[in-house]
Amino acid sequence: MIEDAQMIVDAVVSAWGSAQAAEGLPGWCAVRCELPTSRSLTRFLDWQARQPIAFFAHPETGEQMLGFGAAQVIAGDGADVEGETHRQLREMSIAADLRWFGGFAFDPTTSLTGIWSGWPQAIWFLPKLTLVREADTAEVRLIYLDHVGQSPSEVKRALCALFATDASDAVSHTAGGTAVADAMENGLVHDLSAWQTYLEQSLKEIDEGRLAKVVIARQQPQRVETTLMETMDRLISGYRDSHAFAMHWHKLWFLGASPEQLVRAESGTLAVDCLAGSMARGRTLHEDEALAAALFASEKNRNEHQAVVQFVTDRLKLISQEIEWPDVPTVKRLANVQHLFTPVRAKLNDGKHILDAVSLLHPTPAVGGVPRADALSFIRTHEGWERGYYAGAFGFMDGAGDGVLTVTLRSAAVRYPTAMLFAGCGIVAGSNVDEEWKETQMKLLPMRMAFQQGGDTNVQ
Numbered sequence: 001m002i003e004d005a006q007m008i009v010d011a012v013v014s015a016w017g018s019a020q021a022a023e024g025l026p027g028w029c030a031v032r033c034e035l036p037t038s039r040s041l042t043r044f045l046d047w048q049a050r051q052p053i054a055f056f057a058h059p060e061t062g063e064q065m066l067g068f069g070a071a072q073v074i075a076g077d078g079a080d081v082e083g084e085t086h087r088q089l090r091e092m093s094i095a096a097d098l099r100w101f102g103g104f105a106f107d108p109t110t111s112l113t114g115i116w117s118g119w120p121q122a123i124w125f126l127p128k129l130t131l132v133r134e135a136d137t138a139e140v141r142l143i144y145l146d147h148v149g150q151s152p153s154e155v156k157r158a159l160c161a162l163f164a165t166d167a168s169d170a171v172s173h174t175a176g177g178t179a180v181a182d183a184m185e186n187g188l189v190h191d192l193s194a195w196q197t198y199l200e201q202s203l204k205e206i207d208e209g210r211l212a213k214v215v216i217a218r219q220q221p222q223r224v225e226t227t228l229m230e231t232m233d234r235l236i237s238g239y240r241d242s243h244a245f246a247m248h249w250h251k252l253w254f255l256g257a258s259p260e261q262l263v264r265a266e267s268g269t270l271a272v273d274c275l276a277g278s279m280a281r282g283r284t285l286h287e288d289e290a291l292a293a294a295l296f297a298s299e300k301n302r303n304e305h306q307a308v309v310q311f312v313t314d315r316l317k318l319i320s321q322e323i324e325w326p327d328v329p330t331v332k333r334l335a336n337v338q339h340l341f342t343p344v345r346a347k348l349n350d351g352k353h354i355l356d357a358v359s360l361l362h363p364t365p366a367v368g369g370v371p372r373a374d375a376l377s378f379i380r381t382h383e384g385w386e387r388g389y390y391a392g393a394f395g396f397m398d399g400a401g402d403g404v405l406t407v408t409l410r411s412a413a414v415r416y417p418t419a420m421l422f423a424g425c426g427i428v429a430g431s432n433v434d435e436e437w438k439e440t441q442m443k444l445l446p447m448r449m450a451f452q453q454g455g456d457t458n459v460q
């Protein structure tokens with residue numbers, strides 16, 4: 001067990017006597033307590049975990065959250081996974097402060113295999129133990145759920161099991177032969193010439209008028225030289241405007257630092273990021289400004305971006321009002337790349353939920369294309385590997401309907417000691433092979449550095 005976890009076990013066991021019946025979960029009790037510590041929650045992340053685990057760091061609020069083990073699971077496949085997840089969540093009507101963690105795969109019409117074996121298209125779980133640390137506070141809030149009538153020693157055993165690691169897994173992770181290890185070793189990796197062929201296929205669809213935009217992507221394997229905690233700490237400190245996330249499910253970790261918020265819901269207000277159109281960062285302030293200006297002035301990038309804004313604002317009209325967004329995008333600068341950015345705000349209609357927004361928006365043309373169904377079908381037929389949860393959605397939702405889902409970009413699937421890194425780019429008329437290849441290289445960089453011994457996130 002992780003040494004620091006002992007503090008949590010002691011705090012929860014001593015508070016268990018005052019546990020209350022958990023709202024919306026018959027047969028369950030919840031205990032809430034606090035632990036004095038200002039250290040990052042990433043220290044509780046161990047790659048050899050046995051349990052489902054979810055970690056999420058929110059850049060706007062500075063909040064970190066971590067869920068261990070599953071008291072309840074909603075997992076499924078099918079074209080309407082978002083709707084089905086919503087229906088099941090509604091039936092539970094849990095307490096406002098209980099948070100579910102999870103997400104959705106990129107494409108809900110294909111069952112996941114290979115790297116993603118054992119991952120359904122929707123995975124949501126209500127953790128047995130949730131840790132929340134708000135920014136600049138010196139304490140962590142704990143919420144622990146267990147069955148009514150558990151004795152303190154049973155609770156202690158259950159908590160220790162949550163932090164237990166599986167050393168035997170270290171062997172199976174390296175042994176190969178499993179579907180996951182196989183897919184990591186033998187999955188399609190585009191070289192420049194294969195990428196050129198794929199890009200030319202997409203341009204042909206665009207030239208012949210079947211597609212206006214399509215986001216093509218590639219995967220790249222890499223050996224992991226850092227611990228999970230080091231990886232996450234680097235992502236958090238190197239990409240302060242991004243949502244750092246990690247999820248463990250069925251012996252696979254999926255993690256990243258995404259600059260794109262799919263949707264945030266707070267007290268009936270929705271916030272959606274439109275992020276599309278990319279450019280390198282400059283090595284000097286002057287060069288950086290010049291590149292930002294070139295991005296802003298580029299008709300190709302503006303068209304690519306506008307396709308996302310148009311789609312998002314049209315879709316939001318179906319479930320919200322007072323939709324607001326600026327006429328022109330701004331430039332969002334990340335450590336290694338800059339993007340055109342338009343924030344959209346709206347008021348959710350009564351009776352609508354964050355998951356209604358997810359069903360309508362995901363996948364947006366920032367990761368799919370226009371027209372959506374044709375772009376998804378093109379990707380399904382021509383990409384040659386399974387995106388799984390890359391370019392999907394991941395985040396949390398609470399019993400009050402508030403939550404955040406991020407688009408799972410700048411991410412990797414990790415089966416220690418190997419990671420598969422993912423990156424894509426939007427193709428429109430006029431896209432160029434070398435530039436799009438370079439763009440994916442830039443987008444692979446955050447994860448590449450996060451896994452490298454001595455890797456530095458200051459990559460400009």
Ligand SMILES: C=C(O[C@@H]1C=C(C(=O)O)C=C[C@H]1O)C(=O)O
Pocket residue numbers: 215217260275276277278339366367409410422423424425426427443
């Ligand atoms: C597809 C990715 O990024 C998306 C595509 C972008 C583009 O084409 O310019 C920019 C930001 C993201 O919406 C990725 O990072 O893998």
